[in-house]
Amino acid sequence: MLTYKNLDQTSAYEKLRKAPPFDVTGLTAERVERCQIPLAAGLTFSWAASPLDEATLDILAELAREQELPEKYRALAEGERMNTGENRLVLHHLLRGQLGADVILEGRNQRDFYREQQDRFTAFAGSVREGALKGSTGKPFTTVVQVGIGGSDLGPRALYLALAEWVRTHRAASEPLLEARFISNVDPDDAAAVLADIDFESTLFVLVSKSGTTQETLTNEQFVAELAAQRSPGLEIGKHIVAVTSETSPMARNEGYLESFFIDDYIGGRYSATSAVGGVVLSIAFGPRIFQRLLDGAHQADRAALEPEIRKNAALLDALLGLYERNVLAMAATAVLPYSQALSRFPAHLQQLDMESNGKSVNRRGEPLGYQTGPLVFGEPGTNGQHSFYQLLHQGTTPVPLQFIGFRDSQQGRDTTFEGSTSQTKLKANLAAQIVAFARGRAHENPNKHFPGGRPSTLIVGDQLTPEALGALLAHYENKVMFQGFAWNLNSFDQEGVQLGKVLTTELLTGAPGPELQAFARLLGVSAG
């Protein structure tokens, strides 16, 4: 029987609050070599420049035991109703593989259900890519446009951007190359821009909404249909649309669509990138085998996260390090800094994943918490960020723990040697230099040129950003966020905080808005009543 208690009810937390941070100005080569853990899929997690020492790590290990973190993860994977607010299971791990006992719901093996959906969209993607399935006017599909918002957009988009160039340069000559685009915002300028130069006849739309009622997505579906009718009058738009939704949603019952693929209530939006939500668009754009490799990498990370010993479990260590930084060192934010242009939107995905999961003030039973929970998450790729916000990170008044990501090799292999080193070598040299600069600082007699150091970071490093590495990276952060949620004793799997905005929007558009809402509506020229 698992027990659930708030962080401040654990005895480990009392010790942790008294544990002094390792002073990272004392970063040494010995520490760099010692403080590494294999993550999964060839990735390594380095905590050398973090504020942890062995004594604190012991306390974190005690906290992991006391909060039963590996046990709760296993229970989650085996079908415990961890989404307490919504009384739901949390099964995104089953999308990638089986971690423990079968999860049977109403006679259905959930792993089989997800695999069946994957088999269906694998076959579908194959027929699109081979040109067997064509648009309603007889043209093969060359472009796929995902229409979705939040988890139906950020994860799939980040993964697409992360692999598009890798796939372009590594695919067999016989493999087709389809372009993917994304429409998310209800701002009509978003859809209009994405569709400005589109050839509807050779475009397939993937409409993604678990509930089938997402305002933005339904509105954009109609936007697409109207523009298609105007630009390509002979086209049957339904023959250009597939839906990704739950079996019980209104969208699933639309006979006009070409096809529907299903997820269910146990796949949260921000955890859905490895379901049909990401799988359909990625399988069509890259081919189903690339998507399977991504799942394989994610599953490797999922398995690695089952390890009970914190010194061998990168996700668990990363999670509890973040907790120590948040609750003991009182750091309110964290930056994700991938030294890889392909990961340009990965921080935006992690921003949702982390902030929507753990940006909560109540525990899993809905009782107020007396400590800080999820941090602000932001980030941009390096070296770009170095020429932007790193000034504040180095010399500002608010230290921010940093999460670096880097790869030994570039994705495309095309490079140039300038002043004795390649671009990739420069990229990596900058990354290594930044970690050391943040940690150790450097004294200068002019205070304006003085670097205090003492600014902690971690590093995830791999050989190349392959589908497997990307899958492992994605799952690592999902599991990190999950472990933090367990440690804080909150429910990382609901999002009640998004509801009030929807309610007030509906009141304004269709009901009786309050006077202050009416006043803002007047200021903004909202004309509907």
Place this chain on the structure above:
Amino acid sequence: MLTYKNLDQTSAYEKLRKAPPFDVTGLTAERVERCQIPLAAGLTFSWAASPLDEATLDILAELAREQELPEKYRALAEGERMNTGENRLVLHHLLRGQLGADVILEGRNQRDFYREQQDRFTAFAGSVREGALKGSTGKPFTTVVQVGIGGSDLGPRALYLALAEWVRTHRAASEPLLEARFISNVDPDDAAAVLADIDFESTLFVLVSKSGTTQETLTNEQFVAELAAQRSPGLEIGKHIVAVTSETSPMARNEGYLESFFIDDYIGGRYSATSAVGGVVLSIAFGPRIFQRLLDGAHQADRAALEPEIRKNAALLDALLGLYERNVLAMAATAVLPYSQALSRFPAHLQQLDMESNGKSVNRRGEPLGYQTGPLVFGEPGTNGQHSFYQLLHQGTTPVPLQFIGFRDSQQGRDTTFEGSTSQTKLKANLAAQIVAFARGRAHENPNKHFPGGRPSTLIVGDQLTPEALGALLAHYENKVMFQGFAWNLNSFDQEGVQLGKVLTTELLTGAPGPELQAFARLLGVSAG
């Protein structure tokens, strides 16, 4: 004679620290109607949902007087050496117009110099757009690629994305439409991706580096040249490159380039979007008249910011509100939330502008400061963010002040009516609803569904994101950051915090790195010695 003192040496600060915040759960329609200021170019600044009341505003007005904020701005515009660390003038306002007395340096009127450069690139852009100037193989230019990083990338890119669709839909049929792209990162995958499908023969490169020594940009220049030689052997790459740099930089002396346009040491990188740094690429892509309209909007905002009365000066009020939130309410971050997909990268520009300017720990004389300075800045467009990180903003444990931006009309005018309202109406309704939801909250018996409210925000609203509105928006934030820097008594115009990373990178690539840097270099497989 201006006097400079730290914030905590002012008598107004003592009062400010005791000034209780206005409780925004008490937001009323009366407040929405009263708390508005014209910003410039048709924009309005609303501080109704901010934590300011009239009493606090009086104290902020006193602080503005005591710190001589309008006077310092005027002095800056008239050539005072406000960049104390580098002993330089700060003249980006002169790019847009004359605000006060002429600035004469070594017999040169600086305003004339900037206009002369603008005249030169206006003429150049005209000849590119008319097809009079062609590539070295005789093809007209259809694509312009900006190669630059930091301020040479973020501002120009944000402005390009902000207006690309507006220009596409509003241009005269006779006006050509050129595409702009951007290469920034030293990651070779960045340049390789941007150039993957480029036709070098019809592409013009704008190489931007004030110093002419930026590692990333010089490396990417060579990357471009090598790839061009490989793909288009007959092409003379120099005839496809223009430089934007300072007159004294090594880049300015390159006879091989088609043309060079100049900025000088008084235009900081993050303040350079309205100089040749942004002007060349935007004048080529959109036409010089569009760029001039952007400058006009910026100049209007610059003039509006000269107003000494805080209740009539949006930039000054916005600045001191931010200071109150940072130093009195102890809020460490702020989010920029444009309800406009065209502003998708505007938060990334503001992130640099703000964090690189005011992320400092010493005052303008280099003495340590005893209070917090610049906040973390992040943001994404709405409604996208609502489905991502807003959960934490509504119900997380760390309140974050929010800066909303919205427009009454879309840019492209193409829309659809779904369930009784247009997309644009839904977009605005969501924006109004969010402001009210954050401010007022809503009680619920289930603590998990309870919204405490009390989360402050501001709103900048205009009719449409036109070139003038965008220019005003850009200048508003530049001036806000400047006023905050003056109030904190720091130098917003240098960036010594970026230096140590460069030094350590050079030590690693060419010198004698320390053992811990060597250890990270081994982990990352850095092979150069």
